[in-house]
Amino acid sequence: MNDIKQAPIGVFDSGVGGLTVVREIMRNLPTEKIVYFGDTARVPYGSKSKETVLRYSRQIVRFLGTQEVKAIVVACNTASAMALEEIKEEIDIPIIGVVRPGAKVAAEMTENKRVGIIGTQATVGSQIYRKLIQEIDPEIEVIGKPCPLLVPLVEEGWLKDPITDMVLERYLKELLSEDVDTLILGCTHYPLLRSNVRKLVGERVHLVNPAYETAQSLGKLLRENGIANDGHEEEEFPYRFYVSDMAERFTDFASTILPFDVSSAKKVNIEEY
Ligand code: DGL
Numbered sequence: 001m002n003d004i005k006q007a008p009i010g011v012f013d014s015g016v017g018g019l020t021v022v023r024e025i026m027r028n029l030p031t032e033k034i035v036y037f038g039d040t041a042r043v044p045y046g047s048k049s050k051e052t053v054l055r056y057s058r059q060i061v062r063f064l065g066t067q068e069v070k071a072i073v074v075a076c077n078t079a080s081a082m083a084l085e086e087i088k089e090e091i092d093i094p095i096i097g098v099v100r101p102g103a104k105v106a107a108e109m110t111e112n113k114r115v116g117i118i119g120t121q122a123t124v125g126s127q128i129y130r131k132l133i134q135e136i137d138p139e140i141e142v143i144g145k146p147c148p149l150l151v152p153l154v155e156e157g158w159l160k161d162p163i164t165d166m167v168l169e170r171y172l173k174e175l176l177s178e179d180v181d182t183l184i185l186g187c188t189h190y191p192l193l194r195s196n197v198r199k200l201v202g203e204r205v206h207l208v209n210p211a212y213e214t215a216q217s218l219g220k221l222l223r224e225n226g227i228a229n230d231g232h233e234e235e236e237f238p239y240r241f242y243v244s245d246m247a248e249r250f251t252d253f254a255s256t257i258l259p260f261d262v263s264s265a266k267k268v269n270i271e272e273y
Pocket of ligand 1: 013014015017018043044045046047075076077078079119120123151186187188189
């Protein structure tokens with residue numbers, strides 16, 4: 001039987017955004033293999049109902065099961081908010097999302113107990129960050145702001161465009177007037193706008209990138225379960241990418257996020273799972 005420690009980690013997102021989480025996993029856990037699935041045919045999840053996001057997430061988890069992954073990372077804030085709790089009960093391998101690690105570090109960082117969270121309609125509307133932060137400290141005030149225009153701007157590659165800064169400024173104005181000292185980048189695309197956000201909020205506000213914290217939590221989870229990979233098998237390229245549509249567009253974008261050229265992504269008919 002194959003050693004489970006050598007099995008890959010399954011990571012999924014509604015599209016390309018989850019690659020910001022993959023990037024952190026690669027940095028923090030360089031010996032781990034990864035199978036990534038981006039649901040490029042059905043993105044965005046952020047404007048869909050819980051029922052739909054749960055159905056999509058279940059299909060992806062079934063697909064990742066066929067890849068014999070040893071653990072799963074839900075690298076999408078929306079799917080973490082809408083589907084993680086249910087799926088956790090349905091599978092027998094460890095699974096984590098990006099929300100709990102992000103909430104934990106925000107609760108630790110805030111000094112004035114005022115935390116802002118930006119994300120999709122679904123994530124902010126679910127109030128999940130508020131719930132998890134207040135479980136840690138009920139006195140922390142959590143102020144959410146959905147920013148639906150940011151995902152398309154990032155996907156268009158307009159990271160250094162004044163239009164993106166204008167949109168961001170308009171979204172953040174309200175949060176800044178609430179005197180938050182910590183801001184959660186609660187959508188997988190937003191870490192790519194980190195320097196734009198930093199410019200607008202100044203040095204006083206702590207920025208929380210849940211992707212980074214998730215990679216740390218994943219390492220802990222693998223060690224606790226005795227399934228961390230202790231060494232690379234050198235002969236094999238350790239990363240595989242799957243999408244539900246537009247594989248070429250995905251590889252182009254992926255190559256701008258990851259520290260190497262992603263040469264191919266395989267298209268999967270996810271509705272079959
Ligand atoms: N990946 C999603 C998230 O982190 C953003 C894109 C979408 O709406 O699907 O919430």
